[in-house]
Amino acid sequence: MCTDNPGVWEYIANWARKHSIWVLAYGTGCGAIEMPPTMTSRYDAERFGLRGAATPRQADLLIVSGYLATKTLKRVIRTYEQMYDPKYVLALGSCTINGGMYWDSYNTIKKLDLYIPVDVYVAGCMPRPEAIIEGIIALQKRIEEGRAEGAKKYRENIEWYKKNQREVFGDEMLPDYTWNFEGGI
Amino acid sequence: MIGPNNVVLIPIIAGILAYFLGKIVKPAREGLTLGSVLAVCYLVLKLPFGKALSYSYNFNLPAYFDGLKFGTNGLSSFFAVIIVLSYLFIAFTAFALVKDKEYHGTFYLFFNIVAGSLLGIVYARDLMSFFIFWEMMTWSSYFLVIMNAKNPRKTGLTYIVLNVAGAYAMLSAIFMVYAAAGSFHFDKINHAVALMHNSKVLIIAVLFGIGFLVKMATMPLHIWAPDAYTESEDSFTGFFSGTLSKMGVYGFLLFFATLIGFANLKGVSSIKDTPTIGYVIAWLGVITSVFATFRAIVQDEVKRLLAYSSIAQVGYIVTAISMGTSLGIAGGLYHAVMHTIIKLLLFITVAGVIYRTGKERFSELGALITRMPLSFLAVLFGIIGLAGMPPFGGFASKWVIYMSLLKSHHYILLVAMIVSSTAAFLYCYKLIYGIFLGHPSSPELMEVKEVPAFLRIAQIPLMLALMIFGMLPGLLVPYIDKAVASLGFATSFTSTDIYTLSAALGGFNGFVVINVLGVIFVIVLIWYTLFFPKSKKLHRLDIYWAAETPDEDTPLHYGYGIGAELHRIPWVGASLRRHITTLYEKVAEQINGIASVMKDILFNGDGQIYMLYAVLTLVAIIMFLGR
Amino acid sequence: MSYIEELKDRLEGMFSPEKSYFPRENLLSIRVSNSNVRGALAHLRDVEGFKHFVMLSCVDWLEDGKFELVYIVWHPEKKVTVMVKTLIDRDNAEFHSLHDMWRQLCTYEREIWEMYGVNFIGHPRLEPFILEDWKDMPPMRRDFDTLHYVNEHYEWREGREESYQPREYIGEVFDEWRKK
């Protein structure tokens, strides 16, 4: 099971990833309340293989639900960096797209994809569970086609992302041990 | 030929010499100790195992006293081997840890004397020398306890009071036996006891029992043990908990199995083909192990946890041997060996850790695995044995004890024993986590070095021994059989080769177990290492912390938290809140009150009343002499 | 004459409020001088029995150069709310802390200090509470230009340029409300 060979293994792996997405629902804003109906009996997202993950280490999909203050953005970035490749991000609500109703708020970021790579945006204020499931299906399509490579993108353009993060955080940056590693076991 | 009588003298003389020569040249103490250790090891291991020999000092004595008799048989050789080997390992530990303490000289003096007196106890063949060496052990270990104690007055007092009380209970029993048998010699006693009246047998048994239960720290006579084990000199504690407590086992077996004889005790009264007193003592042992286990879990001091755990483990031995069945005694002996090995290993390692870090609480230690990997491995082996888990030796001994209880139909006892042996996992995990895993409680823990070389010399053979006894559980069987035979029991193991251990209801093959484990482990490890991407080396603080960023002084070590749930479990919490010493204190208060009242009545300073006492005493004496 | 009107008379007699009216029924708003705030609140709590402290809020009257601190207390039995207001100076704004009367005032005052820069004298811990490493002026002051701050700190997404000014829409409503 060597991982650095594309082809049939990778194809099967993408199929498996598509059908088993473990969700880390990061309840930053009003979108957090849309998660329970999405997962439970009414809209049963588990039939697509979705499942709640307890910690970033186990999660594949980070759902950023709603506006991000600079304070919560820090947590989101640390969480995202603690997840393991392959990892996807699904951003809910117009707040994560362009600030939404917090368009001129002094501590709410306007574009999430400046700070972490986002796979799927779900517009709306707030998107209903149907919309979230729609977004998840779109994500599944991307995974199947092998285009959901956010982790690779983040690794390659790390300087650019760190520059944008530094513009927001100033000199209170996160410690760097979550993203640059040396050695291994 | 050099017999036991001389072997006993070697460490004692070596100790006394060491004390005085050491005043001139300090290393002489280590040198003499090493010499006596090696000599004793050579001589004891050279003695034929399990062959009954006897020697005696026949200097001219009054007629009623027929010499100090020494000798050996299966049981004596069994325990003598335990003693000399732990003497060896503890001596090595002491070389490393005691060298720059101010009580250097006295330590080696009393340490050697203790070793000698232990040998004297197991080789004694008459009650007089047995008692002499017993007292010697008690007193010299007393000095080793108070030598380094934080609270020497309380610790030493409880220790000495309880042990001396036990010893004098023994002494009175000895005189009762002498009055009946007319001799101190072991061979003459058995017949005399057989002829005795039941009540007298019972009294003797109870008195002897008290003496040995104190040494085995069985409830309710255990209160000296936690303090004494915790506060005695670190390098000696292993000997204390591993070997001195086994003297209680030896004495118990000697007196109850050969001198008094379980047959005679059954004659008094018996439950389910077990002597009633044995049954009661068995329950005492189980209760001890259960409560000591629960108490061990909630401790914060490392050595105190180990102290309570050894009380619990010796509780198993008490239960097993007091059944009076062949398999039970075999299990007790097996567990005695295993417990000695495990406790030596753990106490030596912990002594090294305390010596290196200077901290002795779980809440102050942590994350030492990167600094002292060998000690981590030692403690890992130790706890696998302590929890009685395959594939190591601890499992075999526990297995024999379970089988003995199943065979003699003491199911409720077995269930109670399961409670404590299941709860033991908790303190085992607390021991290894609190010291070696998790996060360092203070930054300077990350600079400590591995334990000294002498300790490593002691650790490695002990770990190997645990592994070998786990792989070849049948290895000890012939020796145990010899020891049991010398107590007049038939062998009870049905296994023939050294790979398997099988008795009453079943059996298992330790060799297969450890091989299956090893093979699967290696296969999985290879598969895992070759066919998967290397994992990233994560930073210590790169953990899931609810998306927060912990910094260096965030309290992340959970060392003391383990076992906090126990206080909330209704029955266990209640047992943890109460302590038996409070009961003793209440009793003492009452006695104080009564005594003061009596004093006011009797000694009221009136001369005539005193005269009356004198006259009454005189009359009483005359009446008794008159008969 | 209902309880709340008696209360209004009593308070006017005792604390001589500059302004007192009923914004709605069962809600009494009095504005007292700085020195009378503690007295008024203590009277309401201990004598009248307004046990429950609802909240402390702050209004920025930029045009008058004043901050208005609003202490809201509630009477659990009578179901009556009283707003005790006081005006403090806007530049070097400071007021004495009342955290000894209701312990939850610690949090409220800390927040007001962080958001408006009102310095509460005698407060145990005035330290950053909601904002992390905030360096600009207190953001809830009305002269803090959020749009300017956003323009220089954040990047707009294309398509958001023709954003309207909310002031134009709520403007006249705002003005006539201020006249009241």
Add this chain to the structure above:
Amino acid sequence: MSTGMRILDLIAYPFVAFLVGMLYMGVARNIVGRIHRRWGPPVLQNLIDVFKLYRKREAGSHGVMFHLGPIIMVTGVVTCLYFVPMLSGGKWLQGVSFEGDLILVTYLMVLGALGMALGVGQGGVPFGVMGVTRGLTRLIGLEIPYFIAIIVLMAHYGTASINKIIELQAGGISNWAMFKLPLAFVASLFSFWGMMGASPFDIPGAPQEVASGPASEFGGKYLALMMSSRGIFGFLKLALWVDLFMGGAANLLILIAKTFALFVTVLFVTSVYSRFKVEQAVDFMWRYPTLIGLIALVIEMVR
């Protein structure tokens, strides 16, 4: 049977357990979904999850013990599996069960958990250690009814070897221990319920309280190994109970039928409960199941 077939048999042993166990877990998720009036995931869902986890491109390690923890876990579980005969009578799928006995199996069941606990300890997440502590505390409660039950079994059949116990139950349903010793079976069923980690005894890995407890810092390949060993362990326990109380199984179909029956009964009971606190769990286990077990024990003693 030839040596080659024997080796093949031994190699196949854990994989059979893995596949069946994983399928059972998938079925369990689906059934729970139906109970919630949902569709629920497909039956193969857990196998897909494990495969996905094995194919994660990254994993992080906190040190050697962290790396070895899951390996020791799967080692202990598979070793334990080898001492539990899946099939009885024939030659196939018996592992090395004739080399060990019931007490050995009982202790081997804990070995994997211990290795896991060491890994968690070096992971350094307090949540993980809390989970381990909860698990070990819960164990104090669970083991008592279980041990009472097996003591009753060993006392009744006069042997500790699992194979002999199966043989002695041969000959018709009426000889099964679950009908001969019903009280012991009920008592053991309670601790089986707890050992399956089903609610209300899913205390150690509570996601809402301690962030999935021991597993909290493990991801990627480590989590995959943990999930596999969990599947094997689940089937191990089912097979053990079938051996001890339901007369073993002659061939694979009977085995699957019996284990599935046991599994579904426990599942239906558990899928409607909420979670105990750990002290409540221990207290519960020490009250009613222990009482039932002791009654069975006393009956056995007076018999």
